[in-house]
Amino acid sequence: MEPAAGKPSFLRNIMARVLFFGVLIIVVRFAFIVTIAGESCNLRDFCFFTLPENLNFVIPGTAANMAVRTTTAGGVVPAGKDLYTSKDWIKAVQFYSSVFQDLIAEGYLSPGSKSLCVETPAGQEVQALKQIGVEDSIGIFKKASKPLVVSAKGNRVPFDDDTFDFVFSGGDRLDKAARPLDLLASDILRALKPEGFVVVHARAKDEYSFNSFLALFNSCKLVKSRDIEGYDSDMPYIKEIVLQKVAGAGGIVPVKESNVNSVVKCSIPGHKRKLVGNAEPLIMEEPSKPWITLKQNIKNVKYLPSMADISFKSRYVYVDVGARSYGSSIGSWFRKQYPKQNKTFEVYAIEADKTFHDEYRVKKGITLLPYAAWVRNETLAFEINGVPGKESEGTGRGMGRIRPVKSSSSAMSLSREVNEIQGFDFAEWLKSAVTEKDFVVMKMDVEGTEFDLIPRLFETGAICLVDEIFLECHYNRWQRCCPGQRSSKYEKTYGQCLELFTTLRESGVLVHQWF
Numbered sequence: 001m002e003p004a005a006g007k008p009s010f011l012r013n014i015m016a017r018v019l020f021f022g023v024l025i026i027v028v029r030f031a032f033i034v035t036i037a038g039e040s041c042n043l044r045d046f047c048f049f050t051l052p053e054n055l056n057f058v059i060p061g062t063a064a065n066m067a068v069r070t071t072t073a074g075g076v077v078p079a080g081k082d083l084y085t086s087k088d089w090i091k092a093v094q095f096y097s098s099v100f101q102d103l104i105a106e107g108y109l110s111p112g113s114k115s116l117c118v119e120t121p122a123g124q125e126v127q128a129l130k131q132i133g134v135e136d137s138i139g140i141f142k143k144a145s146k147p148l149v150v151s152a153k154g155n156r157v158p159f160d161d162d163t164f165d166f167v168f169s170g171g172d173r174l175d176k177a178a179r180p181l182d183l184l185a186s187d188i189l190r191a192l193k194p195e196g197f198v199v200v201h202a203r204a205k206d207e208y209s210f211n212s213f214l215a216l217f218n219s220c221k222l223v224k225s226r227d228i229e230g231y232d233s234d235m236p237y238i239k240e241i242v243l244q245k246v247a248g249a250g251g252i253v254p255v256k257e258s259n260v261n262s263v264v265k266c267s268i269p270g271h272k273r274k275l276v277g278n279a280e281p282l283i284m285e286e287p288s289k290p291w292i293t294l295k296q297n298i299k300n301v302k303y304l305p306s307m308a309d310i311s312f313k314s315r316y317v318y319v320d321v322g323a324r325s326y327g328s329s330i331g332s333w334f335r336k337q338y339p340k341q342n343k344t345f346e347v348y349a350i351e352a353d354k355t356f357h358d359e360y361r362v363k364k365g366i367t368l369l370p371y372a373a374w375v376r377n378e379t380l381a382f383e384i385n386g387v388p389g390k391e392s393e394g395t396g397r398g399m400g401r402i403r404p405v406k407s408s409s410s411a412m413s414l415s416r417e418v419n420e421i422q423g424f425d426f427a428e429w430l431k432s433a434v435t436e437k438d439f440v441v442m443k444m445d446v447e448g449t450e451f452d453l454i455p456r457l458f459e460t461g462a463i464c465l466v467d468e469i470f471l472e473c474h475y476n477r478w479q480r481c482c483p484g485q486r487s488s489k490y491e492k493t494y495g496q497c498l499e500l501f502t503t504l505r506e507s508g509v510l511v512h513q514w515f
Contacts, residue, residue: 089124093131096128097132100134109134109166111132113134114165115166115167115168116137116140116163116166116167117129117139118140121141126139140158161190161191162194163193169201172203174200182437194245195245198217198244200213202239202241204309206308207274208275208310210271211269211271212311212437213312214243215437218437222242222243267464275304275510276505278307279505283297283513286494304510310343313438314437315434315439316343316345317346317347317348317433317441318440318443320347320350322350322446324356326356326366329445330347334347348367348433350373351368351369357370373449374425374453377422377424378404379405381402381405382402405420427457427460430457431460431465440467441469444470448474451496454504458507467510468511471511472515474489476490477494
């Protein structure tokens with residue numbers, strides 16, 4: 001009988017242990033949600049209680065005795081609550097309070113504004129808004145810090161269209177966001193009400209970077225910008241940019257005149273034109289040994305990224321027109337020497353000669369266009385000079401000329417190899433591949449076709465999409481082999497090439513002489 005009496009005691013012990021284990025799971029889950037994940041506690045998190053929505057946490061150490069209020073979803077002070085009493089956090093709150101008070105005085109913000117702070121990891125900006133009476137305010141960051149900051153999963157703005165009257169991003173954080181800037185800017189504008197205001201603190205160091213930033217918000221108008229002092233040594237000064245959402249703003253401005261005898265479909269903006277004035281001077285006299293001149297001149301080239309900050313661009317693109325082999329310019333020059341400001345460039349190699357196609361198929365980060373850049377889509381005759389495998393002036397593969405098939409018999413020598421290849425409208429392709437928000441560098445070595453392609457770029461407006469061009473202009477230059485004799489391969493003179501370069505620069509295009 002004694003064993004039977006022990007069964008209830010044994011069952012009670014089992015039940016007690018199960019209950020204890022269940023409570024332990026709940027406690028651990030609660031501790032994880034509140035202290036690690038930074039989220040509020042609710043039923044889906046296996047919590048059986050929530051904190052009152054009107055609970056205030058009083059933060060000592062400020063003149064206004066700041067209160068951090070929970071949001072409608074409830075919440076608690078995140079792990080490391082000493083953050084809210086740290087000198088740096090309080091200093092930032094005071095700085096942003098002053099900034100927002102100025103914006104209220106100027107009419108860009110009001111106590112009744114529904115406000116969003118973007119890329120705010122600790123929520124100082126949100127607290128500053130609440131402190132001055134803009135109660136309906138929230139912040140977003142990749143990790144939540146309730147009650148001030150909610151998680152923006154995938155770095156998206158987790159709110160409906162036309163939700164906010166005011167959006168702010170401080171601390172120069174917008175350009176450091178994980179997602180592409182153009183997508184983040186577009187998402188901000190989606191959540192902003194028409195006529196609402198966007199205020200950003202950014203390190204727009206020069207006119208080029210400032211205008212690149214504005215292009216990201218091309219459905220807004222610029223209201224004002226000013227330089228203000230920052231609040232720490234890492235940010236001694238910052239540019240405050242105020243924008244207002246207006247449908248239809250931005251884009252390329254049409255004009256009616258051209259310096260290349262064709263109708264210009266765009267106007268190159270003034271900030272790009274100013275960079276041309278800082279470029280290295282053109283070589284006015286024809287060099288007797290152009291292959292030596294190139295080596296000397298490359299040391300004098302004023303690259304655009306050495307003159308301006310290119311940070312506020314959506315994408316970074318290098319287009320090599322007439323690429324030949326990988327080592328011809330992409331591998332030997334662009335990837336090794338061009339100053340990229342730590343940006344990753346998408347590379348397009350345009351090369352018609354199939355001799356070079358195989359090597360590009362194994363190169364990462366390069367898109368090969370195995371066609372000839374031309375002024376329209378049509379079949380072309382492609383003349384290949386000399387012996388396969390040799391690359392020297394007048395004898396190398398990939399240095400051939402292209403002509404429409406109907407005119408190839410008279411324009412090209414029958415003693416050379418002539419293939420039929422597909423040409424494509426390069427200007428129209430460029431307009432489909434990049435936008436004015438992208439940073440586009442182009443190298444063009446097309447064996448005389450530049451006199452067809454450049455006017456076409458102006459005619460279509462594609463020229464306005466290019467930030468910097470390295471152009472090799474082909475003319476009847478002096479031959480290496482035969483002193484005193486000019487090559488009969490090209491009809492143009494050095495003077496005509498110089499006129500082409502001058503016209504490009506006068507039109508506002510940053511072009512460099514390439515030999």
